[in-house]
Amino acid sequence: MSDTRETLVNLAENAMRTRGYGGFSYADIARDAGIRKASIHHHFPTKADLGLAVLDRYADQVSRQLDAIDQQSRLGGQALLGAIEMYRAATGSGQALCLCTALAGDSELVCDDMREMLARANSMVAQWIEQTLLKGRRDMSIAVSGDPAIEAVAILAQLQGAQLLARAAGDMDQFDRAVSTIAARVSRR
Amino acid sequence: MSDTRETLVNLAENAMRTRGYGGFSYADIARDAGIRKASIHHHFPTKADLGLAVLDRYADQVSRQLDAIDQQSRLGGQALLGAIEMYRAATGSGQALCLCTALAGDSELVCDDMREMLARANSMVAQWIEQTLLKGRRDMSIAVSGDPAIEAVAILAQLQGAQLLARAAGDMDQFDRAVSTIAARVSRR
DNA sequence: GTCTATAATGAGATAGAC
DNA sequence: GTCTATCTCATTATAGAC
Numbered sequence: 291m292s293d294t295r296e297t298l299v300n301l302a303e304n305a306m307r308t309r310g311y312g313g314f315s316y317a318d319i320a321r322d323a324g325i326r327k328a329s330i331h332h333h334f335p336t337k338a339d340l341g342l343a344v345l346d347r348y349a350d351q352v353s354r355q356l357d358a359i360d361q362q363s364r365l366g367g368q369a370l371l372g373a374i375e376m377y378r379a380a381t382g383s384g385q386a387l388c389l390c391t392a393l394a395g396d397s398e399l400v401c402d403d404m405r406e407m408l409a410r411a412n413s414m415v416a417q418w419i420e421q422t423l424l425k426g427r428r429d430m431s432i433a434v435s436g437d438p439a440i441e442a443v444a445i446l447a448q449l450q451g452a453q454l455l456a457r458a459a460g461d462m463d464q465f466d467r468a469v470s471t472i473a474a475r476v477s478r479r
Numbered sequence: 480m481s482d483t484r485e486t487l488v489n490l491a492e493n494a495m496r497t498r499g500y501g502g503f504s505y506a507d508i509a510r511d512a513g514i515r516k517a518s519i520h521h522h523f524p525t526k527a528d529l530g531l532a533v534l535d536r537y538a539d540q541v542s543r544q545l546d547a548i549d550q551q552s553r554l555g556g557q558a559l560l561g562a563i564e565m566y567r568a569a570t571g572s573g574q575a576l577c578l579c580t581a582l583a584g585d586s587e588l589v590c591d592d593m594r595e596m597l598a599r600a601n602s603m604v605a606q607w608i609e610q611t612l613l614k615g616r617r618d619m620s621i622a623v624s625g626d627p628a629i630e631a632v633a634i635l636a637q638l639q640g641a642q643l644l645a646r647a648a649g650d651m652d653q654f655d656r657a658v659s660t661i662a663a664r665v666s667r668r
Numbered sequence: 669g670t671c672t673a674t675a676a677t678g679a680g681a682t683a684g685a686c
Numbered sequence: 687g688t689c690t691a692t693c694t695c696a697t698t699a700t701a702g703a704c
Contacts (some may be wrong), residue, residue: 294687309587312501315679329688331681385587394643395584398498398574409648436663440656444637445645447657451640454583455632459598468628468636474625483669504697520699552673674695679696686689 295333297323303344307386311341311396311404337402345404349411352376356418358383366426367476370445373419374469377449381465384456390415391450416442426476433475445472484522486512492533500530500585513578527590528538534593536601539580541565545607553613556665558593559634562608563658566638570654573645579604580639605631622664634661 291299301322305314316327317335322332334340355376363369380388393400393408400408419442426432435439452468480488490511494503505516505526512519523529544565552653569577582589582597589597609631615621623630641657 292687308499310499310584311587312499313588316681318548325687326689327680328682328690332687335681337680368521387584390513390647391643392584394647395499395576395581396502398644399502405647405649411646412644436660440659443656444641444658444660447640447644447675448637449640450643451636451638452633454580454639454643455601455636457586457660458579458583458594460594464632467632469633470629471625481669505699506696514669515671516698517672517700521669526698533690669704671702673701673703675698675700677697678689678695682693683691684689685691686687 292333294323294325294329298330298333298340299343299347302340303348303389304386305382306344307389307392310392310399312399313357337405340432341400341404345393345407345411349407349414352388352411353414354416363427365431366422366424367429367431367478369422370419370426370432370476371473373422374449374472375467378455378462378465381453381456381462384460384462384465387453387457388450391453394450396408412446416446419445431477432478446470480585481522483512483514483518487522488533488536489518489531492537492578493575495530495533496569496578496581499581499588500584501588527593528591530589530639531596534578534582534596536599538596538603541600542603543578543590545604554618554620555611555613556618556620556667558611558664559608559615559665563638563661564613566642566658567651567654568618570642570645570651573649573651576642580642583639601635604642605635608634621665622666637661 298319300313301319305318316330319328320327334343344390356373359369359372365371377388380386390408390411397405397408420438423432423434423438423441427434448469452465455468456462456465488506490508491503494507506517509516509519523532548558548561548565552561566577569575579600581595582593586594586597609627610619612623612627612630617622637658641654644657645651645654
């Protein structure tokens, strides 16, 4: 990927996560990138193309991050805590959201391809959490009482909701409080 | 409140909950209300005025609904299930969000007054959930292991996140799965 | 209270020179 | 690959007639 193209995707990702898909324009990105609006159209003919490129790369990055967490975690519980930290970092200091959380709010505004990719990204994370719960149940590092597939969806909802509450309050304390019941299920030894 | 004014607030609320604050225009509302754009400005000079009116009424309605749930519920557990049902109903068939969930995503777009009102509305619901957890713990209808104030924030996050997942998937099954761990804590007798 | 008409601004997108 | 210039359309908002 060319330098300019990568810069544009970086700026667009940041914009989408702070102001939503409908909340940024080519003019914003152009100003930050130091080029003109028309030049962006050379790299991404339509806004949908740009949005799709951002989401595509994002899904890839998240997948890689979850793999990295797996490799650094001996116990399932450690991996779960790593995922919480990933969502915490994505929220910045309370102004941003992970891309999936941000796009869900704008899902009536984006093209069909983006909506499908968003659904697949959510489902990918839910499956990773499910596998992590299974691992944590085997190695006795996570308390799992119900169906892991369903508990995984519940945890994903809690993570995304925690981002929303933190942003609405402009305060990361809300995030930490909202996810503390997930962390409480991990046994530390 | 005049009929027209009420109609406009109704339409704007629906629009904000499906497409977000930035995702609807006076033109949309005017078409649905059967009047012209300029006429809306007579009732609400700026879009911020309209948004504020919607949010103000919404916070009031939610407060009343929670009161009604309290009065219909003998046990804390019944009240908690009632709140889950309230959030489920607000999600429609998977295209809408409760106003607080929708506005959190657009919180960089709205005026300061709306952001403050949003934070207060979230806090009001969290306090209601906390009181409900306390009641449920006393009457043995809800399993509460940790600090009720913190668990309440966690539950609110899960409710809002469940709405996001359902909308991203376009499928209310996701909502039901995501909140099932809340319902599982209620003992039915 | 609603209308027509019209700003004034910003959006996404295109053509064609360099 | 980037630019200037322009197009078309939608946005919020206002002025003034009815």
